Amino acid sequence: MNRDIAKSRQRRRIAAGVLTMTAFLAVFVTPFIFILFQAVKDRRAANRLEFSWPESWHFWENLVAVIEARNYIVLLAFFNSTIITVASVTLLVIFAAMVGYVLSRRRTRFNGIVMALVLAGLMIPPAVVPTIWVLQGLGLFKTIHGFVLIQVAYGLSFSILLFRAFIATIPRELDEAAIIDGAKPLQVFFKVVLPLLKPVVVTNIVVQSVTIFNDFVNALYYMPGRENVTVQLTLFNFQSQFSSQYNLLFMNILLITIPPLLVFIFFNRQIVAGMTAGAIKG
Amino acid sequence: MSGLSLHGVTKSFGAVDVIKGVDLVVEKGEFCVFVGPSGCGKSTLLRMIAGLEDITTGEIVIGGRDVTWADPSERGIAMVFQSYALYPHMTVRENIGFGLSLAKMPKDQITVKVAAAAELLQLTPLLDRKPKALSGGQRQRVAIGRTIVRDPEVFLLDEPLSNLDASLRAQMRMELTELHARIGATMVYVTHDQVEAMTMADKIVVLNAGRIEQVGRPMDLYREPATPFVAGFIGSPRMNLYANIKGVDTYGIRPEHLTLSLDAGEWGGKVRIVERLGADAFAHIDVNDLGTMVARIDGEADIQAGQQVWATPIPERVHLFQNGVRI
Numbered sequence: 001m002n003r004d005i006a007k008s009r010q011r012r013r014i015a016a017g018v019l020t021m022t023a024f025l026a027v028f029v030t031p032f033i034f035i036l037f038q039a040v041k042d043r044r045a046a047n048r049l050e051f052s053w054p055e056s057w058h059f060w061e062n063l064v065a066v067i068e069a070r071n072y073i074v075l076l077a078f079f080n081s082t083i084i085t086v087a088s089v090t091l092l093v094i095f096a097a098m099v100g101y102v103l104s105r106r107r108t109r110f111n112g113i114v115m116a117l118v119l120a121g122l123m124i125p126p127a128v129v130p131t132i133w134v135l136q137g138l139g140l141f142k143t144i145h146g147f148v149l150i151q152v153a154y155g156l157s158f159s160i161l162l163f164r165a166f167i168a169t170i171p172r173e174l175d176e177a178a179i180i181d182g183a184k185p186l187q188v189f190f191k192v193v194l195p196l197l198k199p200v201v202v203t204n205i206v207v208q209s210v211t212i213f214n215d216f217v218n219a220l221y222y223m224p225g226r227e228n229v230t231v232q233l234t235l236f237n238f239q240s241q242f243s244s245q246y247n248l249l250f251m252n253i254l255l256i257t258i259p260p261l262l263v264f265i266f267f268n269r270q271i272v273a274g275m276t277a278g279a280i281k282g
Numbered sequence: 283m284s285g286l287s288l289h290g291v292t293k294s295f296g297a298v299d300v301i302k303g304v305d306l307v308v309e310k311g312e313f314c315v316f317v318g319p320s321g322c323g324k325s326t327l328l329r330m331i332a333g334l335e336d337i338t339t340g341e342i343v344i345g346g347r348d349v350t351w352a353d354p355s356e357r358g359i360a361m362v363f364q365s366y367a368l369y370p371h372m373t374v375r376e377n378i379g380f381g382l383s384l385a386k387m388p389k390d391q392i393t394v395k396v397a398a399a400a401e402l403l404q405l406t407p408l409l410d411r412k413p414k415a416l417s418g419g420q421r422q423r424v425a426i427g428r429t430i431v432r433d434p435e436v437f438l439l440d441e442p443l444s445n446l447d448a449s450l451r452a453q454m455r456m457e458l459t460e461l462h463a464r465i466g467a468t469m470v471y472v473t474h475d476q477v478e479a480m481t482m483a484d485k486i487v488v489l490n491a492g493r494i495e496q497v498g499r500p501m502d503l504y505r506e507p508a509t510p511f512v513a514g515f516i517g518s519p520r521m522n523l524y525a526n527i528k529g530v531d532t533y534g535i536r537p538e539h540l541t542l543s544l545d546a547g548e549w550g551g552k553v554r555i556v557e558r559l560g561a562d563a564f565a566h567i568d569v570n571d572l573g574t575m576v577a578r579i580d581g582e583a584d585i586q587a588g589q590q591v592w593a594t595p596i597p598e599r600v601h602l603f604q605n606g607v608r609i
Contacts, residue, residue, distance in 0.1 A: 024529050104329035110571075173367035179383035181428070196369040 035257075044249035045068025062251040066238075069248070074234050081213055081231040083144060088151035089209045089242070092159050093201055095152065101189055105175065121157030128221050136220065147222055151212050159204050166200040167193065182221035192225065202270040210260040231256040285310040285437050285468030286331065291340035293323075293330060293492075300316070300326050302492040306434030308436075308470060308485065313462050316472045316517070317479040318489035325440055327489070328472045332361050332438050337545075339437070345435040352602040355381075361438040365447065367422045368413040368428075375409040378427045399427040413466045419450050437469040443478065455481060476516055480504070488512050492551075510534065519564055520573050521601070532603035537564060539599035542585065547592025551575065555587050567591060 038046050040059045067074050103114060131150070132141060140146030170193065178192045216232035223230060234256070238249040264271075286308040293301040301323050308314045329335040331342060333354035340352045342573055349357040349518050351575055368377050375396055376383075382392045386444075400406045403423040413421055422442060429437055435535040442458075443451045473479055479486050480500045488495040488511070489502065496508040500516075507513035510532040513521045521534045541547070542565065549568035560581050567575045579585060602609050 017502050149293065171365055173363045174369065176354075177361070177363060177367035177369075177428075178380070179334070180332060180354045180359070180361050180382045180430075187384065192369055237344075 033232030035250050035253055038246055039254045040251075041247050045246050046250065049246060058247065062247050063255075066248050066251045066255060068093065069237050073229055073237065074223070074231075074252070076227070077229045077231045077234045080144060080229060084148055084230065085213045086152065087145075087148045088155065088212050089188055089205055091148070092155050092208050093151045093204050095193065096156055096163050096204065097197060097201070098189070099156075099160045100167050101193060104164045105169040105172065118157045118160050121153075122161070126154060132222065142223065142225055142228055144228065147219070147228075150218060150222055151215070151218050152161055154218070155208050155211065159208065160217045162200055163197065164206060199270060202267060204218060206263055206271050210263055213260055285312065285345065286314075286470065287343045289341045289343070291325060291327070291342065292336045292338045295334065300492050301330070303338075304494055305598060306494065306497065308468060310468055311466045313459075313471065313482060313484045314467045314487060315479040315483035315485070316470065316489055317474065317476055318495075319515070320464050320474060322434050322489045324472045324474075324489045328361075328438055328440055328470060330540055331357075331436070331470065332359055333357055335496050343547055358435035359438055360432045360434040361440065362422075362425045362442045364427055364441040365440075366413075366425040366445075368421055370413055373410050374405060374416070374424050374427075375411055377413065377424055378405075378431055379401070381428065381432050395431045399430045399593075400431065402464075403427050414495075418446050422446065422454060423457075426458075430465070435468060437467050439469065439471045441579040442474055443473070444475070456545065458482065461555075476518060480516070486516075488515060489514075504512045506608065507534075507601060508608050511607055513603070519578075523593075524572055527572070530602045530604055530609070531606070534601035534603070535595045536599065537576040538577040539562060540575070541596070541597045542579055542583075543592045543594065543597045544589070545592065548592040549575065549593045550590065551593070553585060553587050553591055556585060565591070567593060569593070 034051055037052070037054055038049075039062060040057050041054045042056060042058050045055055088279075099114075099118075101112060103118075135141035135146050140149065174190050174192055174196075178188045184193065202276070214232060215230075216235075217228040219233050223233070234252055235249065238245040238252060284307075288304050288306045289299060291304045292299065304327060307474075316327060317323045317390075326335060330337050331344075333349070333352065337350060341348055344358050347358070369380065372380065378399055379396045381390045382395060387395075396409070397406070400409055403426060404421070404428055405423055407447065408420060408424075409417060413424065416424065425442070443454050446454060454595045455478060462482075471478075471482065483500050485497060486500055486503050487497050488509070490511050494517075496503060496512045503512060507516060510523055513532075514523055514533045517536055519537050521536045522540075523532055523533055523534045527533050549567075549569045549572065551567040551572075554566045554568050557564040557566070558581055563579050563581050563585075565577045565579055565584060565585055567577060569575045575593060585591060
């Protein structure tokens with residue numbers, strides 16, 4: 001009797017699992033399969049935009065066509081995007097860790113103001129036209145370093161919050177022990193605190209680099225001009241008012257989706273660790 | 283020459299006075315224990331000596347040098363924290379040597395000093411482990427090792443044994459006392475545990491609400507507490523204290539200085555409960571008009587809850603206080 005109940009309960013659990021997996025497969029994997037199929041079709045088949053098995057396979061052909069398009073613009077785009085991502089994420093991690101450290105350790109009456117600014121950075125959407133105006137004034141519009149600064153500014157709030165919450169879990173006595181050992185403030189930060197921030201640094205690197213690498217809108221606003229192209233902007237190469245080459249467009253999508261996907265697959269576990277590490281004590 | 287002296291030291295957080303004027307001299311080589319209830323300011327006072335808290339007024343002199351405004355690392359102190367505060371990402375060796383490497387001491391000298399400290403504390407086999415691979419007692423010893431290599435004038439210890447279990451605590455208490463005897467350093471030790479204070483100290487400083495209540499040798503404090511507070515704080519179980527009897531403000535008698543009788547005595551009452559510890563037992567007696575009185579009796583004594591008993595104090599062991607002062 002009891003065994004029957006246990007058995008039916010187990011069966012129900014398996015059924016629920018299978019159902020959930022199917023749902024997730026449908027929602028997340030189907031679009032990816034669609035991209036794969038489209039990317040290997042020839043132009044006529046692809047333009048029908050059907051979810052069907054490719055009649056003929058043109059993987060290599062399409063890949064070469066995408067890379068050669070507009071004088072190898074995809075390669076330039078990868079180069080630009082890599083520089084932007086690496087530079088922005090480096091600055092983000094260093095600045096956010098420092099701000100988070102000071103915010104969580106030094107209690108002054110400015111803390112409230114700074115926190116309000118950080119939250120404002122998270123909640124208030126940035127205004128594009130004034131930003132362009134400021135960039136032009138500084139001579140940074142349409143430059144890669146200007147765009148790096150934009151990405152740092154946009155991402156800083158989120159990173160600061162992550163770091164602040166994590167640093168609050170590191171006992172203050174560690175800082176004090178280091179001070180008594182004779183460490184100067186910068187040495188306390190770099191020799192004692194920063195090495196302990198590894199989980200949250202990894203989280204920051206992954207989340208921010210994927211966000212920045214995938215950023216389409218800001219690149220569109222702030223980086224006009226052929227030489228400033230980023231990977232997301234290359235999607236425009238194969239789409240225009242009168243002609244579309246969906247096979248190449250999807251091959252392009254495939255190409256630029258792979259790097260973030262790899263990052264996610266490899267760092268999946270660390271992302272969650274870093275996100276939740278600061279969750280208990282705020 | 284004094285190891286450490288405090289002159290008129292005060293500390294205020296805004297309008298709240300946490301330390302209300304402390305004068306204290308700790309002789310060189312002395313083991314001095316700050317003891318007091320939670321929130322009496324003993325840890326704050328220690329942190330002020332360490333330089334982790336600014337002082338509001340007064341001055342601190344360590345080894346004959348005024349260090350009131352010196353950086354913590356320049357005061358000639360080293361500190362053991364309650365949570366040990368070992369650097370989790372460094373090995374035991376690096377933990378102990380961290381201060382020396384910050385001071386830009388040559389590598390070979392650091393190695394020698396770390397090895398000597400490890401030898402003294404029996405940490406040599408553990409030098410390459412990280413703190414998380416150590417037991418509580420071993421972490422404690424690493425924290426002490428980190429202070430020893432600095433050759434400080436004064437060791438500061440902030441409730442170092444409170445995270446250990448009871449048997450380990452007793453063992454570390456002995457080890458610390460032995461260590462103190464061997465290196466002969468000046469130590470200031472903060473605890474709320476009066477057993478630690480009594481057993482380890484050369485000098486006990488009883489603090490209450492930011493003030494020193496009494497300074498003295500452990501047995502002096504036990505025999506002649508200067509105030510009712512000290513009387514109630516030193517000794518376990520605590521002294522029986524009664525207000526406004528026998529013509530004094532406060533009348534005190536320790537449980538171990540009462541004799542019980544079944545027939546006659548000074549105070550009669552009913553035994554509420556008997557706590558038997560083995561060698562000793564504590565009888566809690568409800569005395570009419572006075573309230574609870576605790577008496578220490580022999581562990582085998584034939585006294586049961588509900589019995590009528592009579593308690594009599596040993597006259598020369600009675601403590602009388604008038605206006606908060608011993609008379």
